[in-house]
Amino acid sequence: MFSLYILIIISLLIAAGAFLLYIWAVKTGQFEDLEETKYQVFDEDDDEVPTKPQNGTKTK
Amino acid sequence: MQKGTHFYCDHCSKLTPEKKLTKTPVNGVERHFCCPGCELSFKVLKQVGYDDYYNLQRKELGLGEERGAVILTEEEQARMDELYREFVQGSGEIKLVYLKIEKIHCAACVFANEEIIRKLPGVLEFNINPGTHRSKIRWDNRLITLAEILNTIANIGYYAYPFHPSKAKPTLDAETKDLTMRLGASALISMNVMLLAIGLYAGYFQGMDPQMKAFLQWINMIMTIPGVFFAGKPILQGAWYNLKSGSPGMDVLIALGSLAAFFLSVWHVITGVGETYFDTANMLIFFILLGRYVESKAKQKILKETDKYDDYRVETVTKIHDGIRINSGLDDVAKGDFLEFYPGDILPVDGVITNGTSAFDESVLTGESIPRQKTSGDQVISGSRNLDDTFIMQVTSVGDGTIFSRVLELIEDSQLSKSPISRLVDQVSTKFIYFILLSASISFIWWNLTSGFEIAFPIAISVLVIACPCAMGIATPMALLVGTGESLKRGVLIKSGEVLEELVKVNQVVFDKTGTLTTGIMKVVAVHEFDETVDKTELYSALAHAETEVYHPVARAIRTHFFGLTGKYEGYSDFAGFGGKGITFQTGSYKVAAGNTKLMEDEGVEFLSHLGLIKSIAGNGHVPVLIAVNGTLVSILEIADEIRTEAKETLAKLAEMKIPVIILSGDRKENVNQLARVLGLSQDQVKGELSPEDKANEIRKLIESGKTVMMIGDGVNDAPALSLAQVGISMGEGSQISLDSSGVVLLNNSLPSVVKSITLARATYSKIRQNLFWALFYNVVMIPIGAFGILIPIWAAAAMSLSSISVVFNSLLLRRTVSSSFRRMGY
Structure with a gap:
C-alpha cells in the first residue's frame, strides 16, 4: 500500500516534466506550422543549399 | 497627492517620505515617484495612452478620479500621433484606423464594445468583426482622440491596438500559440486528474481507505490549481471583464461552472467530507479551449488566402527627374511624376503609360490570368505586374488613392461588416445568457429541494455549460468569412x-x-465594296491616318481596323472634318469623302442605288460609313458596338x-x-x-x-x-x-x-441559416437534457464544444458547395 503513495508521486513528477517539456515546445514554436515541415526539403534557401561539390570542398 | 510629509508615488501609489521621492515634471505637471523604475513605467504607460490605469487604481485607494490624466497636452497628442501615424488614415479631422481588439470571445463581448464605444461623442463608425476581432473606427479628431478611445476600450477590459489590415497574421499566430500552450496544458492536467478521479469513483462504490482517499483528493486539488488558473486564465479573465462591463458573455457561464466545481471540491477536501469534482473543473476548461483552438485554426486558414496581397507591396521605384533616373521611396512619389518600370516589377501606383508597350498581369485584382497588352495612353493599375518590357508612365494616383489600396480597403470592410441577421443574433444571444443563468438557478433550487445538494450541484453546472450560446454567436460570422473569401477568389x-x-x-x-x-467599343464588322478599280490598300491606309485627326468612336474603329495595312501609302492632304458628318481629304490622285449620307449629299455623291444596304445596316443597329472616291461611292463600312x-x-x-x-x-x-x-x-x-x-x-x-x-x-x-x-x-x-x-x-x-x-450569396446565406438552425436546435434540445440531470457536467461541456466545432466545419464546407455548384453551372 505504501508503494502506491511513492509511485503516484513519481508518476506526478514525470507528468510535471512532460508538462514543462510541452510548454517549452510551444514557446519555441515547435507546433507552429505542422503543414509546412514536410515541404522543407524542397526549399531552396540560399544559406542552406550546397553548391555543386568541388574537389576538396565539403558540402553542408 | 500630499499626505503629511509623505507623498503617493504616482505610479505604484506607495506612500513615500518626501526626502526619498523623485520629483520629475512629466508633460508640464510635477509628478512624484518612489523609484526610477516607477518613473519609467509611468512615462511608458502615459505614452501608450493607458492613463486610466491610474484612475482605476486611485478609485481602489479611495482617492477619487483624476480627470486631468486623460486630457492630453498638445505635446502628448503630438507624440501619440507620431506613435500611431503610420496606422491612421484620412486627412482633415475625420480619421480612420483599423484596430485589433484582444480578449473578445463571443457575441456579447462584441456587443459590449460596440455599445460603449459608439456612444462616445465624436465616434462616427465602429464595427467589430466577431470572426477576426478586427475593427474599423472612424472618428472626428476635434471631439475625441485615438488615445481616449483606446483608453475606454482598455477600461472595459479589452486591449485594442492599431494595425495594418495586411499585417494581421502575426498577432493571430501569437494568439493561436498561446491557445496551443493552454490547451495542451489543460489536456495533460485533465488526463491525470481524470485518472485519479476514476480511482476515487471506484472508491466511492467499493469503499476505500480514507487515508488513500484524502491523499488522492489532495493531489487532484494541487494539479487542478494550474489547470483552472493557468490553462483557464483567458476564460477567467474574459469572465471578469464581462462582469465589470455589466454584459455577461459565455465566459461567465464557463468560469462560474468551473470555479464552483473547484471551490466546492476544495471545501470538501479541507473538511474531509463529501466528494470532489476536480475532473469537472478541468474538463470544462479543456473542452472550451478545444473549441476555441479549432475556431482559431480555421480563421488562420482563411486569412492565409488574403495574405497573397502582402507580396504586392513595393517600397521603392525608379523615378525619372529631368531625364535622370533615381531610386526613390514610395513616399516621395507624387501625382504627375514619371516612373520607369522593368519587366517583373509590380506597380505600386496607378498611372498612364507615356512611353513603351508591355503586357500586364492584373490577376491579383481581377483573377484573370491572361496578360493584357497596353501601350502609350493606356491606363495601368496598381497591383499589376509588368511582364514584357521596360516602360515609362506618369502617375495618376498614389498611396491610399490607388485602385489597389481602395480594393484592399473594401475587402477589409467587407470582412468587417455585419449583416443585419448577425446583429440580431448578437442581441438575442446577449439576452439569452440571462435566461441561462435563470434556468440554472431554477434547476438547482428544484433538485436541491427534491434530491439534495449532491445531485443538484452538478446539474446546475451542466445547465450553465450546455446552454452556452457560442455556436449561435459564430454561426453567421464564420459563414460570412468563408463566403466572402470564396467570392474574392472568383473576382x-x-x-x-x-x-x-x-x-x-x-x-x-x-x-x-x-x-x-456590349463592349462599348466600336468595331468595323463588315466592309462592302463596289468599285474594283480603286486601290483599296492605298485608300484605307490614308483613311486610317486621316481619321487620327478626329476624336470619335467611329473614327477610332476605322483607325484600329485599317492601321498596319502594308502597301502603298501616299500620305494625305487637304484634310477637312465635318462634325457629325464625316471627313474629306486628298491622297495621291484620290479625293476621298468618308462619312454618313448627309456628307454624301453635301459632296454630291450618288448613293441611292445602295439605299437598301444602308437601311439594312442601320436596321441592325449598326453604323454605315460611306466612302466615296472622286465623287463615286466605292465602299460602305459597317461599324458596330460588339455584343x-x-x-x-x-x-x-x-x-x-x-x-x-x-x-x-x-x-x-x-x-x-x-x-x-x-x-x-x-x-x-x-x-x-x-x-x-x-x-x-x-x-x-x-x-x-x-x-x-x-x-x-x-x-x-x-x-x-x-x-x-x-x-x-x-x-x-x-x-x-x-x-x-x-x-x-x-x-x-x-x-x-x-x-x-x-450564386455565391445564395450559398453563403443558406449556410448561415443552416448554422443558425443547428445552433438553435442544439440549445433547445440540450437545456432540458441538462436540467433533467441526464448529462453529467463533463459531457455537457463536450457537447457544447462539439456544437461550436460543427458550426466551424459546416462553414468550411461552404467552399465545397460553391465549387461544386459552379462546376454544375459550367464555370
Whole structure:
C-alpha cells in the first residue's frame, strides 16, 4: 500500500516534466506550422543549399 | 497627492517620505515617484495612452478620479500621433484606423464594445468583426482622440491596438500559440486528474481507505490549481471583464461552472467530507479551449488566402527627374511624376503609360490570368505586374488613392461588416445568457429541494455549460468569412453583409446596354465594296491616318481596323472634318469623302442605288460609313458596338435561375430592339431612348412593385439608377467610380460574375441559416437534457464544444458547395 503513495508521486513528477517539456515546445514554436515541415526539403534557401561539390570542398 | 510629509508615488501609489521621492515634471505637471523604475513605467504607460490605469487604481485607494490624466497636452497628442501615424488614415479631422481588439470571445463581448464605444461623442463608425476581432473606427479628431478611445476600450477590459489590415497574421499566430500552450496544458492536467478521479469513483462504490482517499483528493486539488488558473486564465479573465462591463458573455457561464466545481471540491477536501469534482473543473476548461483552438485554426486558414496581397507591396521605384533616373521611396512619389518600370516589377501606383508597350498581369485584382497588352495612353493599375518590357508612365494616383489600396480597403470592410441577421443574433444571444443563468438557478433550487445538494450541484453546472450560446454567436460570422473569401477568389467583391442579404433576394435584373451587354467599343464588322478599280490598300491606309485627326468612336474603329495595312501609302492632304458628318481629304490622285449620307449629299455623291444596304445596316443597329472616291461611292463600312461574348450565356443562366431580365438603354429604339433579337429577349423586355433620370424612374417603379432589383450598368451615366437599385454593379474598367457606386464590385469586369455573385450569396446565406438552425436546435434540445440531470457536467461541456466545432466545419464546407455548384453551372 505504501508503494502506491511513492509511485503516484513519481508518476506526478514525470507528468510535471512532460508538462514543462510541452510548454517549452510551444514557446519555441515547435507546433507552429505542422503543414509546412514536410515541404522543407524542397526549399531552396540560399544559406542552406550546397553548391555543386568541388574537389576538396565539403558540402553542408 | 500630499499626505503629511509623505507623498503617493504616482505610479505604484506607495506612500513615500518626501526626502526619498523623485520629483520629475512629466508633460508640464510635477509628478512624484518612489523609484526610477516607477518613473519609467509611468512615462511608458502615459505614452501608450493607458492613463486610466491610474484612475482605476486611485478609485481602489479611495482617492477619487483624476480627470486631468486623460486630457492630453498638445505635446502628448503630438507624440501619440507620431506613435500611431503610420496606422491612421484620412486627412482633415475625420480619421480612420483599423484596430485589433484582444480578449473578445463571443457575441456579447462584441456587443459590449460596440455599445460603449459608439456612444462616445465624436465616434462616427465602429464595427467589430466577431470572426477576426478586427475593427474599423472612424472618428472626428476635434471631439475625441485615438488615445481616449483606446483608453475606454482598455477600461472595459479589452486591449485594442492599431494595425495594418495586411499585417494581421502575426498577432493571430501569437494568439493561436498561446491557445496551443493552454490547451495542451489543460489536456495533460485533465488526463491525470481524470485518472485519479476514476480511482476515487471506484472508491466511492467499493469503499476505500480514507487515508488513500484524502491523499488522492489532495493531489487532484494541487494539479487542478494550474489547470483552472493557468490553462483557464483567458476564460477567467474574459469572465471578469464581462462582469465589470455589466454584459455577461459565455465566459461567465464557463468560469462560474468551473470555479464552483473547484471551490466546492476544495471545501470538501479541507473538511474531509463529501466528494470532489476536480475532473469537472478541468474538463470544462479543456473542452472550451478545444473549441476555441479549432475556431482559431480555421480563421488562420482563411486569412492565409488574403495574405497573397502582402507580396504586392513595393517600397521603392525608379523615378525619372529631368531625364535622370533615381531610386526613390514610395513616399516621395507624387501625382504627375514619371516612373520607369522593368519587366517583373509590380506597380505600386496607378498611372498612364507615356512611353513603351508591355503586357500586364492584373490577376491579383481581377483573377484573370491572361496578360493584357497596353501601350502609350493606356491606363495601368496598381497591383499589376509588368511582364514584357521596360516602360515609362506618369502617375495618376498614389498611396491610399490607388485602385489597389481602395480594393484592399473594401475587402477589409467587407470582412468587417455585419449583416443585419448577425446583429440580431448578437442581441438575442446577449439576452439569452440571462435566461441561462435563470434556468440554472431554477434547476438547482428544484433538485436541491427534491434530491439534495449532491445531485443538484452538478446539474446546475451542466445547465450553465450546455446552454452556452457560442455556436449561435459564430454561426453567421464564420459563414460570412468563408463566403466572402470564396467570392474574392472568383473576382467578386461583395462590399457588405447587407449587400449579401439583398443579393439573395434579387428577383429582377436590369442591364444597361452600351458598355455592359456590349463592349462599348466600336468595331468595323463588315466592309462592302463596289468599285474594283480603286486601290483599296492605298485608300484605307490614308483613311486610317486621316481619321487620327478626329476624336470619335467611329473614327477610332476605322483607325484600329485599317492601321498596319502594308502597301502603298501616299500620305494625305487637304484634310477637312465635318462634325457629325464625316471627313474629306486628298491622297495621291484620290479625293476621298468618308462619312454618313448627309456628307454624301453635301459632296454630291450618288448613293441611292445602295439605299437598301444602308437601311439594312442601320436596321441592325449598326453604323454605315460611306466612302466615296472622286465623287463615286466605292465602299460602305459597317461599324458596330460588339455584343460581349458572354452576354447570351449570362442571360440564359439568369433565365435558368428564373430571374427576369430587362434592358434599359439610352440608345435608339431600333438598336435596342435589334440587341433584344440577337440575345433572344422579347420586345417588352427592352426599353430604349431613356435618359439617366428615366432609368432611375424605371428602377423606382420596379422597387415600388415589390421587386428586389439588381442593376448592372457602366458607372458613369447610370450612377442614379445604380445607387437606387438594391444591388448596383458597375462594369467600369476597375475605375474609382465603379468601386464607389456599386455594392458588388466585379474585379474581373466580366458578365458571368453577375451570375456568380448571386450564386455565391445564395450559398453563403443558406449556410448561415443552416448554422443558425443547428445552433438553435442544439440549445433547445440540450437545456432540458441538462436540467433533467441526464448529462453529467463533463459531457455537457463536450457537447457544447462539439456544437461550436460543427458550426466551424459546416462553414468550411461552404467552399465545397460553391465549387461544386459552379462546376454544375459550367464555370
